[in-house]
Amino acid sequence: MSDGPVLSVIVPTLDEAEHLPGLLADVQAVDGEIIVVDGGSSDETVALARRAGARTLHAEAGRGSQLRAGADEASGRWLLFLHADCRMDDSAVGALNDFLATADESEYAHFDFALNGDAFFHRFIEFGQDLRERGLGLVYGDQGLVVSRSLYDAVEGYPDWPLMEDVGILRRLEVRGRRVALPATLVTSDRRYAEEGGTWRWLRNVLLMTLFHLGVSPSRLGRWYRPRRHRRAAPSDRLEADTTRVVGVFAKAPVPGRVKTRLAADVGDLAAVEIYRTLGRMTVDALRGGDYRLVVFGTPADSASLTSIAHWLGPEDIEVHPQPDGDLGHRMARAVEHALDDAQAVVIVGTDIPGIDEETVDEAFRLLRDHDVVVGPATDGGYYLVGLTRPRPELFAGIEWSTPRVLPQTLERIAARRLTVALLTAKSDVDTADDLTESLRTGMPGGA
Incomplete structure (x- = not known):
């Protein structure tokens, strides 16, 4: 740990291409590593972060889970957590450096709070937060948090809550550490108040905070409050995708011995993983640019694996989300539910499976206009595609996955529920050496 940087700056993001570059320019003046933890942005957030020299990770969307993922990967002796829509001026950088030069590791610090803009309502919000901080010792996540690695670990970091994660970690820190208010201000964008209406957002926040202090759990509060996803900026060279349609790609991190295990018995672990990498990249590249959102659901769900999946498949025009725990059926059902939220x-x-492309999924979407379910049969008794317009978890539960029974059992479930189904043209999986095409054989280590 002593060989690492003094400071790790950790920034959670979700569609922050408009605001992130300003903050990244500010923190270049800070001596340390910069980690951007993305929750599945569909704009240029990740590309902009990499262009600015930041290290990028992928984690399940949710500020608390993203902050935890960033801290898990950080190597600094001190951690600075910042929101993507804030700005650090020279005085804030100076105050941070002064604190780091003299602070004890039992201390943690934050900045003063301010909103950009000159409206009276902005000053009212700032005044209210000042009272909250002085009276209750509570600070917004917008005010940043500076904490030593040792203290962060001692309090077990941010709680795994859907919201109120800033309050949660402060409650933990105040038991083990000493709070320091830095003599400088972080200026936060007022975009959330502008988008939602200032009075409504303020009243909702007051209500949520009151209910939390009365004992209502963050999980329950999270069902009442879903943070808004920012509008995507469409690339200038094509029309914005139709966000009412989602193509989800299930992918495993390409690790030898963990993918294409039946094929590996014929060709070896290294050759099998290279074939899997080739197939996956071919599939995603063939699906890019379509009139839909392209989302990759990756496993394992840790940030390192999701980052490797993003690098393998290319981050352009895709979102990367972790698959939940559970068997394949549970993970597929949850992915469908997640996609149909929006x-x-x-x-x-x-x-x-070779041959899945934009034309394949466009045909599936067309058939979904008149059918409840669309299935793409695989010649080994499974299926390579399933399409739905509403969550139907019962179609995925209790299936004998990785057997020739997958397709018959699925069709039986569909028939039992009197759903209409359309079948696409069958395609062949690549499970053994006999299934390999000439191009895939050529791509194997030692191939011609």
């Missing part, structure tokens, strides 16, 4: 139709595909 969309009207979803198509789920895998990464190990």
Whole structure:
């Protein structure tokens, strides 16, 4: 740990291409590593972060989980947590450096709070937060948090809550550490008040905070409050995708011995993983640029694995989300549910069948106009595609996965519920050496 940087700056993001570059320019003046933890942005957030020299990670969307993921990967002796829409001026950088030069590791610090803009309402919000800080010792996540690695670990970091994560960690810190208010201000964008209406957002926040202090759990509060996703900026060279349609790609981190294990028995672990990498990249590249959101659901769900998946498949025009725990059926059902939170139709595909492309999924979306379910049969008795317009977890529960019974059992479930189904053209999986095409054989280590 002593060989690492003094400071790790950790910034959670979700569609922050408009605001992130300003903050990253500010923190270049700070001596330390910069880690951007993305929750599945569909704009240029990740590319902009990399262009600025930041290290990028992928984690399940949610500020608390993203902050935890960043801290898990950070190597600094001190951690600075910042929101993407704040700005650090020279006085804030100077106050931070002064604190780091003299602070004890039992101390933690934050900045003063300010909103950009000159409206009276902004000053009212700032005044209210000043009273909250002085009276209750509570600070907004917008005020940043500076904490030593040793103290952060001692309090077990941010709680795994859907919201109120800033209050949660402060409650933990005040038991073990001493709070320091830095003599400088972080200026935060007022965009959330502008988007939602200032009075409504303030009243909702007061209500949530009151309910929290009365004992209502963050999980329950999280069902009442879903943070807004920022609008995506469409790339200038094509029309913005139809966000009512989602193509979900299921992918595993390409690790030898963990993917294409049946194929590996024929060709070896290294050759099998290279074939899997080729198939996955071919599939995602063939799906890029379509009139839909392209989302990769990756496993394992740790940030290092999700980052490796993003690097393998290329971050352009895709979102990367972790698959939840559970068997394949549970993970697929949850992915469908997740996609249909914001969309009207979803198509789920895998990464190990050649020939899945934009035309394939467009045909599935067309058939979903008149059918409840669309299935793409695989010749080994499974399926390579399933399309739905509403969550139907019963179609995925109790299936004998990785057997020739997958497709018959699924079709039986569909028939039992009197749902209409359309079948696409069958495609062949790559499970053994006999399934390999000439191009895939050529791509194997030692191939011609």
